[in-house]
Amino acid sequence: DIQMTQSPSSLSASVGDRVAIPCRASQRISNYLSWYQQRPGKAPKLLIYAASSLQSGVPSRFSGSGSGTDFTLTISSLQPEDFATYYCQQSYSTPWTFGQGTKVEV
């Protein structure tokens, strides 16, 4: 199975900050990587697919980069509604696996 590692599990930031959230795969997954945002009590929301493609309707301050084993979700200017938990997920091979999440806190 492919393990997805997100570290740190939480990070502190302020409104207006540029935030980078890393994700590492235990083996090469090309660009088969998606990013999700989850707010408390809500279902996850797709932000990025194919490592760097912005999902329709998602603000352009979100961007994704990387290929192979190392990926990054970047929020260019953190907004109040962006304080949430972010998950990466690989769809290169089953079982499709998620990272353990990174919580962005004030």
Add this chain to the structure above:
Amino acid sequence: QVQLVESGGGLVKPGGSLRLSCAASGFIFSDYYMSWIRQAPGKGLEWVSYITGSGSTKYYADSVKGRFTISRDNAKNSLYLQMNSLRAEDTAVYYCARKQRGMAVGFDSWGQGTLVTVSS
């Protein structure tokens, strides 16, 4: 618009069974792979199972293989998860999710989730 609505969750004793349903609307259901994804209380996301659009191919996480069965009824625009031999560690919110069409894609639509609690 795309809508996914889960139902069927509840409290069940260890060793018991439960059947979850997911009603889909707003898209051509048979065109899409569908998945069940769960989240234990205070924990991260765990993919559980997926089924192809025709229903001909299914995959399961090792943690549920042999106990859970995914199925779909395209005439009814519905996805199901039959859960047998339930364990305490199956306690979670269960989401149904639609997988985008194409390569290297993600889950672009999610239901609100249904809570399954396994406890004596």
